[in-house]
Amino acid sequence: MATHGTRGRSGGRPTLEEVAARAGVGRGTVSRVINGSPRVSDATRAAVEAAVAELGYVPNTAARALAANRTDAIALVVPEPETRFFAEPYFSDILKGVGAELADTEMQLLLIFAGSDKERRRLAQYLAAHRVDGVLLVSVHADDPLPDLLSQLEIPAVISGPRSAAESLTSVDSDxxxxxxxxxxxxxxxxxxxxxxxxxxxxxxxxxxxxxxxxxxxxxxxxxxxxxxxxxxxxxxxxxxxxxxxxxxxxxxxxxxxxxxxxxxxxxxxxxxxxxxxxxxxxxxxxxxxxxxxxxxxxxxxxxxQPIEEMGRRMIDLLLTEIADRRPAMSRGLERPQMVLATELVTRASS
Amino acid sequence: MATHGTRGRSGGRPTLEEVAARAGVGRGTVSRVINGSPRVSDATRAAVEAAVAELGYVPNTAARALAANRTDAIALVVPEPETRFFAEPYFSDILKGVGAELADTEMQLLLIFAGSDKERRRLAQYLAAHRVDGVLLVSVHADDPLPDLLSQLEIPAVISGPRSAAESLTSVDSDxxxxxxxxxxxxxxxxxxxxxxxxxxxxxxxxxxxxxxxxxxxxxxxxxxxxxxxxxxxxxxxxxxxxxxxxxxxxxxxxxxxxxxxxxxxxxxxxxxxxxxxxxxxxxxxxxxxxxxxxxxxxxxxxxxQPIEEMGRRMIDLLLTEIADRRPAMSRGLERPQMVLATELVTRASS
DNA sequence: ATCACCTGTGGGAGCGCTCCCACAGTACCT
DNA sequence: AGGTACTGTGGGAGCGCTCCCACAGGTGAT
Structure with a gap:
């Protein structure tokens, strides 16, 4: 037991290393199992999974973020005061679609309002610190500097609504x-x-x-x-x-x-x-x-x-793709996609 | 220049070490300046601040979280489906108060819905991973297991609404x-x-x-x-x-x-x-x-x-205090505070 | 002069992961 | 036999911070 008991902030959460010891394998192997790598034998995988369950192991996000340089979080940025966000069903519909599409992902969604100048500055700091892997930008105004900031920082981003002339971000809009x-x-x-x-x-x-x-x-x-x-x-x-x-x-x-x-x-x-x-x-x-x-x-x-909820879903799809693609070949000269979704006429008694 | 150029994922963001070199001081000193420690001479502080500005240094949150074991983020958990969140002004008022009180803090607010079972499970994982320093829980139902989970994980938390019998969380309610x-x-x-x-x-x-x-x-x-x-x-x-x-x-x-x-x-x-x-x-x-x-x-x-916005503000106050107090003397047997805010009768023509 | 005790400062030792190189073992060609 | 290639595995070397110990230099009491 008392190997060299330096660690032991007693009740602390188990680490990869401890899981590895318990399963009788190396650190790397446990990491592979946790991250779903295919290059692990079935027997080893089972042993590791058992150890994880016994110890109640949960990966430390900060360590992972530091080592892998990713955060597993994306931000939904609303460049409006909160009041408008709540007043207009547009936002809640987008959010519904986004939430649904994100549900079976490991990604965490952050909701960030940037209505005031103060909030804007905070957001800029936040993005500069790369605290998210990607950004969903809804309701961008004509002369908004946010899209430029995002492409400057090379943060994957998708905007809703029509793409205005200058920016080079992926966008999703309805027809x-x-x-x-x-x-x-x-x-x-x-x-x-x-x-x-x-x-x-x-x-x-x-x-x-x-x-x-x-x-x-x-x-x-x-x-x-x-x-x-x-x-x-x-x-x-x-x-x-x-x-x-x-x-x-x-x-x-x-x-x-x-x-x-x-x-x-x-x-x-x-x-x-x-x-x-x-x-x-x-x-x-x-x-x-x-x-x-x-x-x-x-x-x-x-x-x-307008299929607003679906717009939310598509935005996430595109964003996740962009995040995944960033590593292999960053910005391989391709035009950023602009997706346009069909509308549907709902006929009622007024016509 | 070319000291031993091992690092240099070129274009990468500057690190503490680089700021220290630039300012001609040690790593520790820069860290002290960044974190506002008083034990730094004025001259040194100025030099470091200049270097930070020149290099456009922004601390790496993941590294900080790993080393300091804190995340500088708190979650507003809504144990309801999103639709209710948007339908009831209660939530948006709380959020307004919370946002206002958090505005001049370094804390980041995450909005998390936990209406469905699936979302609940995700939240549990999230909390187990200690991805937030504290939790604001609004609209808790009678037999909700969330409060228990939170105190079990020893995560500082404040709930809105009356405190039900069992739980030992801090709460804020109106009278x-x-x-x-x-x-x-x-x-x-x-x-x-x-x-x-x-x-x-x-x-x-x-x-x-x-x-x-x-x-x-x-x-x-x-x-x-x-x-x-x-x-x-x-x-x-x-x-x-x-x-x-x-x-x-x-x-x-x-x-x-x-x-x-x-x-x-x-x-x-x-x-x-x-x-x-x-x-x-x-x-x-x-x-x-x-x-x-x-x-x-x-x-x-x-x-x-009901002073709902103020409830939001108070909740943050209490939560921040609790987060700050956690270290010195964890749960020193004191009763958790329960704050009750006064209501106000608004008289109109119907009476 | 000696000791005690401040203030400021540098830098080592981690934090818990991922990445990647090394290598044993097996398989299948020449 | 020797080569080549692939699979599965272990573990070193970081990622960029914070914490803390060590220590230089100053100050004042003894």
Whole structure:
């Protein structure tokens, strides 16, 4: 027993070495078993596993991180104040997908908010210390320095939403163009001809793509595109009110409205009601997001569903691949992938 | 230059040793400066700080964790599915307080959900690996094994909500008893005499305490306590409906209702309306939580505000203290503190 | 002058892993 | 027989820190 009892912070957790002694093998072999290396005989593996179970061995993450230069953790960075994170279902859906995909991995997920400048600075320190193997960046604004910082530090990262010009990070987005097209095509198939569009904030790339989809759908069907039928909004209910009022006064003959978000559609609906237009009899209405609002609206709102949860899952897939690939051939000149997921039109009574 | 260039994974991050060389001091001295030890002369400190800045040195967390046996991270564990976390403002308020209090610390916060069994197992592994210095446990259910696990592993932890019998963890709670008392006293001061109470889920200790507060407030004011006026609810709107209906049929003469949550109050309000009772003219109504619902109800709801954000802040305070104290004298027989924060009655038009 | 005791400082010895080289053993060609 | 190759295994050499002992040099009491 008392070999040379130097160690023994008594009750301490068992180490690799102790497991090795117990199993009658070497340190390296235990390490191989723990890490699932195939080059271990079945008998040895069994012996080691028994020792691990008997001793209740749990690897020391810090030691592993130090020796292997990895942390087995990835961060979900939300460059927003916490309040927005909780207010918008977008984030919780992403998180759900991410969590599901990560569930059978050894990776640990950290949630980091970087809304304030102070938090930003902390995050920069955190990343500089390489405390995570990779980063998921959701909701990046146009002039955000974070993507640049990440590629400078050579930290694998995936961003959600459309990739803006400069950055070279992998991204996952939903098909805003296609989603808009399907909404407009649906309205045309219902016999509507004077279809208006209330846009989102046009400094958001996705909103711009929806306008493109709207235009192209009309043009390809041989309809003229009447610019008077396009009114800028800002994704809010308020914006929906304003836009709908000006549309009604400008084009009283419109028979359908495609809004760039469900919330905007709700605002439009209210104005339409007040103006005595029945939905869908007089004016058909289609929204975007397929949020809870859409289901509970009266009448229930046809809306374009984005596969947000799946976006979360894909982001993790891509990130894990990138982390795994980093070692063999770092940045082998390949273009970073940009994945675009299909949307789905959910038809309800409003159209 | 080329001393013995063995190291040099070129472009690698600078180490303590390199900073020491640059500053012309020893490794130990740099470590002392980094960790803010007072036993360093001003001149040396300045030299080291200059070297740190020039080299852009950032300590390697893994190495530090390994050597010092601490992680500088704490976990906020939510033993619920993610959906509930997002649905209930309670969590986001706690998180806000925690985040604020942690902002000027070096501690990193991890958010961990442990709703499913799978997640539970992962968490257990995680804790066994001592990957965090401490744990904040919010919303613990009666028979949850987590508190026991934590004290077994000797991981500092603070739980939110009332401390149930067995466990010996530090806890922070709001004064459910006092909150209920203040609500009832307020109603009595408004001249109400037949005050009903719709309880919360009575297997939740806090709900039980609110009933106690209700009873004692009446008794101490010399009012008889009529058990017919107490109807069990479950914190939900549905429960509010049911409870209010049975109260109305049993005690049509009631002139006030104290509900154990705002949501329950909203349910009760609906039934009262349908029964033709005006609020507050015929029946005064008081809720609990002072959530957004309370402000937006028609009429706005008087409600008992819990200082949830402050609870978050206090939890961190206590946890950090406990982490700091662990070393000098581990568990010196002292009772774990249980902190109870005062509530505040927010008076609005419903009473 | 001697001792005691501070303050500042350098650097050895780990912390518990992973990586990788070395090597025994077996197998299958020449 | 000798070579070549592969499988399984042991263990040395770090990874970049913190802790702590040793020690130089100063200060003040005896």
């Amino acid at each position: 805003n163009y296609g989603g808009a097209r399907s909404a407009v095509e649906h309205l045309m198939s219902r016999g509507r001809t004077r279809i208006a569009h209330i846009t989102g904030r046009l400094d958001v790339y996705g909103a711009q793509r929806r306008v493109d989809g709207y235009r192209d759908a009309l043009r390809d069907a041989g309809h003229p595109v009447d610019d008077l039928l396009i009114e800028p909004g800002d994704f809010t209910e308020e914006g929906g009110h304003r836009a709908m009022r000006s549309l009604l006064s400008r084009c009283p003959d419109l028979d359908a409205v495609f809004a760039a978000s469900d919330v905007t559609a709700a605002g439009a609906r209210q104005v339409l009601r007040e103006a005595g237009r029945r939905i869908p009899d007089d004016v058909a209405l289609v929204g975007y997001d397929d949020s809870a609002i859409a289901r509970h609206m009266d009448p229930p709102l046809t809306s374009v569903r | 459910n008893y006092g909150g209920a008392r203040s609500a009832v006293e307020h109603l009595m001061s408004r001249g109400r005499t037949r005050i009903a109470h719709i309880t919360g889920r009575l297997d939740v200790y806090g709900a039980q305490r609110r009933v106690d507060g209700y009873r004692d407030a009446l008794r101490d004011a010399g009012h008889p306590v009529d058990d017919l006026l107490i109807e069990p609810g479950d914190f939900t709107e549905e429960g509010g409906h049911r409870a209010m209906r049975s109260l109305l049929s049993r005690c049509p003469d009631l002139d006030a209702v104290f509900a154990a949550s705002d949501v329950t109050a909203a349910g009760a309000r609906q039934v009262l309306r349908e029964a033709g009772r005006r609020i507050p003219d015929d029946v005064a109504l008081v809720g609990y939580d002072d959530s957004a619902i309370a402000r937006h109800m028609d009429p706005p709801l008087t409600s008992v505000r």
